[in-house]
Amino acid sequence: MILRLALLLAALALLPVALLAPVPSLSADRQTAGGKVYLDIHDPNVRKLPIALPAFFNTGTREGAPLGEEIAQVLREDLKFSGLFDVLNSEMYLEDPKKPALTREAIAFDAWRTIKADALVKGKYQAAGGQLETEARLFDVLHERMLTGKQYTGEAKDLRRMAHRFANEVLRVFTEEPGVFDTQIAFASGPAGQKDLYRMDYDGHNLRKMTAEGTINTLPSWAPDGESLLFTSYKWRNPDLYRLSLRDLKAREVSTRPGMNTGGVWSPKGDKIALTLSKDGDPEIYLMAPDGSGLQRLTQHRGIDVSPTWSPDGRRIAFVSDRTGGPQVYLMDASGGDVHRLTFQGNYNTSPAWSPRGDRIAFVSRVGGTFHIFLIAPDGNHLQQLTTAGNNEDPAWSPDGRFLAFSSSRDGRYQIYLMNANGANQKRVTSLRGDSRHPAWGPRPKG
Amino acid sequence: MKRFSYGWLAVLLVLPLLWGCAEEPVKPDAQPAPGTKELTDADKMREKGLEGERIAKVMEEPALKDIYFDYDKSDIRGDAKAVLRENAAWLKQNPKALIQIEGHCDERGTNEYNMALGDRRARATKDYLSRLGISGKRIATVSFGEEKPVCTQQSEACWAKNRRAHFVQVAK
Missing domain, CATH: 2.120.10.30 (TolB, C-terminal domain)
Known part of the structure; x- marks a missing residue:
């Protein structure tokens, strides 16, 4: 049993980007979003969704390069370019950036509501020996719910790709069609x-x-x-x-x-x-x-x-x-x-x-x-x-x-x-x- | 009997020359009798026609002058006709020369549409040379569209220089 698990983990590590996602059901997403965030690109009067994307936390034991800001920045650029989101300036963020609050229970949603963020992406990463693991979660700030979450495992050079893949996922949640940020x-x-x-x-x-x-x-x-x-x-x-x-x-x-x-x-x-x-x-x-x-x-x-x-x-x-x-x-x-x-x-x-x-x-x-x-x-x-x-x-x-x-x-x-x-x-x-x-x-x- | 056969031989030798002249005014057939010499690549190419052959060698020939076109047009202009007559004269004096006509456009407009326009310019130029008695088999055409400008400034003077047909000597 332990051997089988080890083999499975080894197989997943070989994939450039492996998805091991705790994903909530899509129907739950739809109910949570409540129609408010469904976005039609052909509607010129579409209201952009205010979203906050703080730097990802480094949970590794070793202090590496500050990749957390880099990952968040790729996501910010993707979502900004989509034309569907108002990506809130990170200088506005009020939540303590040192506190690794990644779960629904730990996140200070009040701090995000104060700056009028409707959606929030939180994530963490761990880099060691040329390998990179990231985990990203999307939250509905108003309803204090997680909308989706993904883990990615790959090489250090896959950093941008992992961020692009999660940007695709954010678009999928809000528009029912994934983004094309990994093309x-x-x-x-x-x-x-x-x-x-x-x-x-x-x-x-x-x-x-x-x-x-x-x-x-x-x-x-x-x-x-x-x-x-x-x-x-x-x-x-x-x-x-x-x-x-x-x-x-x-x-x-x-x-x-x-x-x-x-x-x-x-x-x-x-x-x-x-x-x-x-x-x-x-x-x-x-x-x-x-x-x-x-x-x-x-x-x-x-x-x-x-x-x-x-x-x-x-x-x-x-x-x-x-x-x-x-x-x-x-x-x-x-x-x-x-x-x-x-x-x-x-x-x-x-x-x-x-x-x-x-x-x-x-x-x-x-x-x-x-x-x-x-x-x-x-x-x-x-x-x-x-x-x-x-x-x-x-x-x-x-x-x-x-x-x-x-x-x-x-x-x-x-x-x-x-x-x-x-x-x-x-x-x-x-x-x-x-x-x-x-x-x-x-x-x-x-x- | 002997006399007779000599006469026939003379006729046989002269006939192909006459025939060649009648059919192809510029045909460079001051050549040894068939069988005495291997055909060169250039000769093979001429027999098949140059269009569609792969061109490996290109030589600039200063005697062959460019002609120019009006914007979005492929008609041979009056000034270009005079140049083409000179180019045709050179080709008659150099009957073994094979050429490729490059059609070019200025940078304005869409590349693929300009490739089509350059294609049309090169073909119009080839047609005109054919009417001046140059065998179409000696001429290949190619359109470079807007890909090979001689002048890269954005001005009418510059664009006018780029809307051209250019002539190069080629070998397979």
Whole structure:
């Protein structure tokens, strides 16, 4: 029995992040929350929930680096960026920070009510020998109840990931859908004439370069399973489509037909790739199998047809065509039928990106001399401008449809920015020397 | 009998040359008789047509001048036609030269749309050279969209320089 327990503990310790959670039932959460804290991101008048996140307590025997503040800070940034919370300034906190009050009984809820916190995250950690254990709990301050609690075990380098995972959990409690704070964003960056693919945590941390061939590698797009990226490379002086495995960072050819092989995007189910080919003399949208075979032409128009994006149900495709003059966004069904124009305002509308929620399409529109991110509903209603500063391009949705990544030149060179789907909380997450373009937001990690 | 066969031989030797001239004004076929020399890579490429071949070597050729385009357009402008006539003359004088036409755009606008625009510019340039008698088999095209600007300031003067078709000599 003791042996079995030891084996179980050993197995859990091997997992990068193991969940051993004393989680209260979801139905209890809902009753406790009482409707007050259910938050709709599309409601512009949503009341932000005041939440306090003091530094996590160090319960280890050894005095290590002060990780408690670091963990809390990751959580604060995540929840602030969600647009759903008013993260209360830690200088306001009245409860004695030295007292490790982590339980419902020990917490001085009066001290949190005084500063008008409705929710409270408390946690502790223990670091030893490169290992890190954290425990985080979310409390409803008004009702003095714990809403959820999680323990994470992993390596010291998993600190940010553990905090992101608990931020996901906080969003799940309040919105019934977990956050996407443990996702990654891929993008292309480099000086003029050269681009490489990078990936990073959604918030810009853990930046890693994935290619280094001295050519132009660009237009990344994630496979639905998150294990590879499609991208376009000029390795052979032609824009060819490759697939980069994230396991070994090896690139394999997918489509190397003469002319453009660009903008490859997987269907939501992962069974097809939509892309632009100009092999027949002008750029047209095609479908093909993930290995590049079984070509099916969808558009039949002498002129430019580019930038396909799938509806989340995989039944429709939005794309860009200049069939009426300047570029405009069009919709068609996934077999090329039922084509109709979506955008009518302005004479330059490009880069459509269909929200995973299905109800909005983000795109780029030229307004005066500058480019901005807009949203529009698939029926042509609800046109909304999201950016106002500098040039803004390449919109890409987060997998939950709450956020958009995009590139902007508002601070000089193009860098990657994030914002809420309503345009709030715009922030820069890269500071590379070259232009950084074409963010692609990865799917939720498995498990 | 002897005389007769010599006559036939003369006809056989001359015919392919005439044939070559008629079909392909710029065909560089001052070559040894077939079978006496292995075809070079460049020759194989010419037989198949250059489009779609993998290009390993690129050489800048100062004699081939860039042409420029209007914003969001791929029409060959009047000033560009004069340049293309000069480029065509060079290609006729250098019949073995294989080239790739790069289509470029200025930085304004969306990358993938600009790739399409650059694709169209390169093809329009190739078509014009073909009409001037240069075999399409000697010409590959590629669009770099806005990825390879020659000028990186944000001004109309700079953008105008980037909206170009550039010519390079290539080998497989």
